[in-house]
Amino acid sequence: xxxxxxxxxxxxxxxxxxxxxxxxxxxxxxxxxxxxxxxxxxxxxxxxxxxxxxxxxxxxxxxxxxxxxxxxxxxxxxxxxxxxxxxxxxxxxxxxxxxxxxxxxxxxxxxxxxxxxxxxxxxxxxxxxxxxxxxxxxxxxxxxxxxxxxxxxxxxxxxxxxxxxxxxxxxxxxxxxxxxxxxxxxxxxxxxxxxxxxxxxxxxxxxxxxxxxxxxxxxxxxxxxxxxxxxxxxxxxxxxxxxxxxxxxxxxxxxxxxxxxxxxxxxxxxxxxxxxxxxxxxxxxxxxxxxxxxxxxxxxxxxxxxxxxxxxxxxx
Amino acid sequence: xxxxxxxxxxxxxxxxxxxxxxxxxxxxxxxxxxxxxxxxxxxxxxxxxxxxxxxxxxxxxxxxxxxxxxxxxxxxxxxxxxxxxxxxxxxxxxxxxxxxxxxxxxxxxxxxxxxxxxxxxxxxxxxxxxxxxxxxxxxxxxxxxxxxxxxxxxxxxxxxxxxxxxxxxxxxxxxxxxxxxxxxxxxxxxxxxxxxxxxxxxxxxxxxxxxxxxxxxxxxxxxxxxxxxxxxxxxxxxxxx
Numbered sequence: 001x002x003x004x005x006x007x008x009x010x011x012x013x014x015x016x017x018x019x020x021x022x023x024x025x026x027x028x029x030x031x032x033x034x035x036x037x038x039x040x041x042x043x044x045x046x047x048x049x050x051x052x053x054x055x056x057x058x059x060x061x062x063x064x065x066x067x068x069x070x071x072x073x074x075x076x077x078x079x080x081x082x083x084x085x086x087x088x089x090x091x092x093x094x095x096x097x098x099x100x101x102x103x104x105x106x107x108x109x110x111x112x113x114x115x116x117x118x119x120x121x122x123x124x125x126x127x128x129x130x131x132x133x134x135x136x137x138x139x140x141x142x143x144x145x146x147x148x149x150x151x152x153x154x155x156x157x158x159x160x161x162x163x164x165x166x167x168x169x170x171x172x173x174x175x176x177x178x179x180x181x182x183x184x185x186x187x188x189x190x191x192x193x194x195x196x197x198x199x200x201x202x203x204x205x206x207x208x209x210x211x212x213x214x215x216x217x218x219x220x221x222x223x224x225x226x227x228x229x230x231x232x233x234x235x236x237x238x239x240x241x242x243x244x245x246x247x248x249x250x251x252x253x254x255x256x257x258x259x260x261x262x263x264x265x266x267x268x269x270x271x272x273x274x275x276x277x278x279x280x281x282x283x284x285x286x287x288x289x290x291x292x293x294x295x296x297x298x299x300x301x302x303x304x305x306x307x308x309x310x311x312x313x314x315x316x
Numbered sequence: 317x318x319x320x321x322x323x324x325x326x327x328x329x330x331x332x333x334x335x336x337x338x339x340x341x342x343x344x345x346x347x348x349x350x351x352x353x354x355x356x357x358x359x360x361x362x363x364x365x366x367x368x369x370x371x372x373x374x375x376x377x378x379x380x381x382x383x384x385x386x387x388x389x390x391x392x393x394x395x396x397x398x399x400x401x402x403x404x405x406x407x408x409x410x411x412x413x414x415x416x417x418x419x420x421x422x423x424x425x426x427x428x429x430x431x432x433x434x435x436x437x438x439x440x441x442x443x444x445x446x447x448x449x450x451x452x453x454x455x456x457x458x459x460x461x462x463x464x465x466x467x468x469x470x471x472x473x474x475x476x477x478x479x480x481x482x483x484x485x486x487x488x489x490x491x492x493x494x495x496x497x498x499x500x501x502x503x504x505x506x507x508x509x510x511x512x513x514x515x516x517x518x519x520x521x522x523x524x525x526x527x528x529x530x531x532x533x534x535x536x537x538x539x540x541x542x543x544x545x546x547x548x549x550x551x552x553x554x555x556x557x
Binding site: 181184185187188190191192194195196197198199200201202203256 | 368369370389390391394395399400402406407408409410411415418419420422423424466470
């Protein structure tokens with residue numbers, strides 16, 4: 001194991017321990033309620049970046065995967081009594097399958113055409129959910145999850161820790177992909193698909209792998225959502241805000257490494273949570289749009305790109 | 317007599333109504349140095365795109381060491397041992413020079429010590445000093461060398477150098493030629509596509525000339541330059557009167 005990997009492992013364990021001990025320090029459950037949303041966006045941004053950042057395929061359909069994950073866990077719990085952890089695994093599998101399907105149908109097209117095709121995925125899934133009575137149609141479905149385990153201080157604290165686990169797992173996966181043969185292959189694809197293929201990279205297979213991993217992580221972000229809000233409806237889980245944030249956060253943080261989406265999500269989601277409480281939740285989307293335009297115009301490689309310009313180093 | 321490492325029979329490629337190539341029959345012997353010349357639009361790059369799998373021929377077959385690879389994807393051909401450089405260098409931007417070489421090492425063979433192998437190849441092309449630099453910082457010569465290093469690192473049996481010397485000075489051309497010659501001496505068959513005539517003439521054991529997608533001449537440098545069809549292509553109708 002390299003020195004960087006050891007540091008990463010220690011940091012991941014420290015973050016999990018901090019998350020476990022936090023309820024003993026912070027007594028107000030609202031911090032955990034808001035923290036859940038921030039972590040949810042860390043997972044979404046990380047999942048999006050596997051395909052959008054490493055391989056350079058801009059996916060506008062993040063909300064489709066998120067919604068599929070949310071509905072999968074809600075349906076499995078309400079219909080078969082499958083607990084959240086089972087629903088989470090199922091959501092990952094569905095997300096991966098959906099990713100491969102989307103990839104197989106759309107990866108032969110590039111650039112703006114690929115982006116439009118992925119946007120279509122959200123509309124298709126939302127329309128399907130609207131028309132399935134077993135999934136509540138447009139009204140949505142109520143999910144009365146079980147009480148949190150005895151060791152948890154409360155439902156918000158439990159959901160927060162669960163999302164922290166998912167975030168650490170997602171970031172670890174994204175980091176492994178970045179520094180391994182997978183990430184090098186994807187970055188080669190992003191730079192020049194022909195040159196990558198002529199260097200032995202099975203580009204289509206690798207992009208499908210990225211679609212599957214990205215889809216699984218995005219769906220994992222959605223799986224706990226019905227248990228967090230006790231309710232899931234198409235308008236919310238297939239919302240434009242999720243898709244927009246999924247793109248904006250990695251772009252703001254920097255798309256070339258695993259750290260960029262984490263920084264972007266922590267900054268943007270925290271600011272949005274503060275704006276929701278202090279100003280207006282409706283102003284969120286305006287805020288995201290303005291910050292995104294500013295970064296695209298002034299710092300197209302994100303915050304880490306600005307830092308790297310000085311140090312010429314990338315995080316490992 | 318040994319059998320050809322690469323052979324093409326009746327290879328044709330059209331783009332819409334425009335026939336860019338063929339039908340072409342061409343063979344490459346092991347460790348041969350083959351030069352391909354011809355004016356712009358003659359079908360040279362289409363030919364190598366058909367060899368490397370970037371394009372699929374409409375008709376005909378491509379064989380590598382007797383195996384039919386006509387419909388195989390590029391990455392499988394690369395794994396068999398067909399390697400190429402690009403007319404316009406296509407470095408993997410956002411990656412260091414060493415990382416550019418790790419990509420083929422990751423995917424071509426199970427090389428035990430990838431970084432050591434990458435360092436060896438960078439040394440052989442004179443890029444060691446730039447190993448840790450981002451590929452976007454390289455000069456034109458260094459980019460050409462990086463293209464060559466990336467093509468060599470997986471120990472290919474055939475290397476196709478597509479205008480690997482375009483835009484270089486005379487001294488730089490000599491440097492690239494020396495690298496290609498050394499590689500050829502190590503057993504690699506080299507196809508050189510080049511507009512710099514003195515370089516391709518010096519390097520090649522055999523030269524073929526293309527015009528309008530057709531192979532119009534084949535032979536030694538001397539034979540090809542004396543061929544009236546080649547003279548007509550390069551110097552016009554009056555050249556051979």
